[in-house]
Amino acid sequence: MTDPLAQFIAILGGWGMFRLLGRASAAPVLTLGGVLFMLTYAPVAALWIAFTAIEATAMFLAFRGLERDTAWRKYGVYLLLPNFLFVDLHPLGFGVNVETLAISFSTIRIFMTAKQLLSARKTRPVRDARWIFVAGFFLPALVVGPVFSGTDLQKQSEAEEPDGVTLRDYRMVLQGLVLAILVNPALGLVIDLVKLPKVAGLPDAGAAPLYFLSLFAAFWGQSLVAEHTSRFFGFRLPVNFDAPWKAANIREFWSRWHRSMAEFVTQYIFLPLNLRGLSPRLATVTAFVFMGLWHNLSVGYAVWGISHGLLLAFWPKRDFTGATGLAAGIGTWAAVIGLSYIANYGALA
């Protein structure tokens, strides 16, 4: 993982270029900046993301001439998704470990862009394929951040007047940096310093809430930096976290935590499966197993995906109040924190 401050410095460099060159330079500057940043930190990952983007472009060019209802045009780009497994499987090909930074997020953004380009009612021109590369190498969200489609960036880029940068954006960038580079390591130190009760067979299980907080600080912070530095360039990204601490049950949790990815699996995994006859519950579990394996190809994340999927699929639809509501909230958070521990820090991780 790169230092968020190093990425912020790279974004600042891009911001300076953008200010000097003008509005039309936003997408090229951020794409080129992303390519250079990736080449600097993880050249293999840069090549793999470029390969995935070229693959997506080839699919776009091959399928755009087909009827909209054809299976290839509707589902052909799903062949891109296994590319994120490169993160876990690359030693089989290379024989040694290589840096695989940012591939997981970029693969999803490239897929979303190609899928939306092919879903458009009116056949999109060939030149629109460049937004696949913009989405793949988008500097502010390159390493961690919300997932989104390059076509959304295209719409914003073509809007007459983008939203201006507000004082809140600067504040949110600062808040994001504080969370990612100050709070996150401080929590790491707290975990090291605090003597927690040992649980046999579960190393550091007592620290699970602190681990979760640390992960939240890093992820939320980096998402804030991605979302609000994008505004410097005239782009608005989806909001990834919406006060997740307010979640009273698992449904609400997934509408507040890593929202862009939750929306992605709903739209691109759950709905197609459900529309093709899979029961909603099975489609939900499948979608979350996908999300788990997207995080990491491990037993821990498979357990994480199955468990979150089952919780969502079988959680009662009615709202609880009073003591039952409190118990539901506590149960939800115990499950969320416990599963995060199992996936990231437990023996199955």
Added chain:
Amino acid sequence: MARKPIAPFVVLAVLIGLAFAGSRAQTYELNEHIQCSYELARKKAPAADVLFAGNSRTGSAIDPLYIEQRLAHDTGGKLSVDRLTLALPDVPPMRVLTREYLRERGFPKVAVVQLLVNYDATMQPLVGKPIHPLRSIAFGRLDDLVIVQRETEFEDSGRVIPRWLEQGHLSLPAVALAKMTTNIYAALRYPARVMGHTVVDCSGPMTYRQNENWRYGDISDSANYGEEVGTPQQMAAWRRLSLRHYMTYDPTDPARAFENDQMHRLIALFRQGGSKVYLTVYPQFSIKTSLAERAAIQREFPEAGFIDSCVMLDVAGGPDNATHYRDEHHVNRAGALVISRGMADRLARDFQ
């Protein structure tokens, strides 16, 4: 959108200013002996006449003040002694620290360099592997970092792809950026300030002692260190730990190629300034190095002399030299007295 081209440059300027302040502040939270070793290397003083370089075994066995006194007694002149240590298994950072010393303070007349090789078979795959980046970049100059980066190995499974693609490798721009961000953190003194940590005070004796178990003016010819002998249970544990994964150093073993190369480079650093270099090996509990091993070391490093610290202890000690250790790797004050005295007596010949 109002055009304010100055904004990003102002933020960048602030960060660059912080990085500059951090590069001068030297307040990054490091472990004590690394920080104090750098302080020693940058001390405003000429190089010592004798410099001992090595890891924690050097720290435990060598008392610079005692050796100064003994040399003065043996030679009739005043000679200064420094001990430069890093408790890290890899030579690249040791070379960086040594370069710092030689650049800042000049060359010693004599350097006694510990043979820095691994003796634990389970650790051999890690030899030369990336060290924690903050450890190496907290004080290092960019050109030093480049050395560490270029000469650190990443994989032991055979090279099938260029090393710049391997995990752990940082390109030079990434190293420079990492150096800048570290300096910014140093300027902010974070998280040390928030966590209530104090910055290590390397002024005074700590610059030289660096670790409470290391020697600095606290051994004497007239003292009796009998109370420091380990209990039978401790010694049994030391013996078990010492023998469990012990790996003999055979310089002709291909697995030792990286370590040999690094040691040659470390020795060459001293020799290029005219220092006379001795190589030494410090003893380990329950391990007897054979004459053949010592001869092999001397054949591998003909550019350096050899001082045999193990023999000093073999002569002084009983079975296992049991009275001379504080754990399986480090000698106690009795052991330090034997080795420091032996070293001083041997080095005195070079100054007579």
